[in-house]
């Protein structure tokens with residue numbers, strides 16, 4: 455893709471998306487945030503981070519925090535730049551949550567990519583071959599949304 459420099463940020467390596475600055479001027483940001491509290495990353499890694507997004511208990515609070523985060527991401531990118539966000543569905547007590555639909559994103563949606571999701575809890579079978587929750591169709595995909603900021607990037611070559 456001709457990427458010259460890339461920066462990789464996660465609370466796990468000391469960068470807190472909710473409080474630290476988003477690096478400015480990137481042509482492309484790729485974000486893979488927690489799908490609400492589907493996986494408790496703190497517990498998963500045996501470490502507790504105070505601002506871990508996956509510890510937000512309330513869905514509306516999660517959506518609001520993520521909407522603010524993506525406003526900051528949008529503001530941070532260069533004119534004409536793009537950001538992509540990979541998100542999946544969550545089913546909780548029979549209710550379906552779709553953060554990709556509920557979070558407010560800025561810019562123009564220029565692409566939507568459907569990706570097969572592996573190792574989901576709804577995809578696990580018991581010894582008789584029955585899926586965990588057979589009342590619903592299994593969740594087997596994630597969505598990569600790509601948004602573009604208005605403007606023009608002058609490129610050499």
Ligand SMILES: C[S@@+](CC[C@H](N)C(=O)[O-])C[C@H]1O[C@@H](n2cnc3c(N)ncnc32)[C@H](O)[C@@H]1O
Nearest residue numbers: 464465469470471472486487488495505506507
């Ligand atoms: C869906 S996973 C993405 C994992 C990534 N694709 C990888 O392969 O390492 C969500 C990530 O968000 C991170 N995270 C949770 N809260 C965060 C925060 N406040 N700031 C930065 N990263 C956070 C978690 O540590 C976790 O690694």
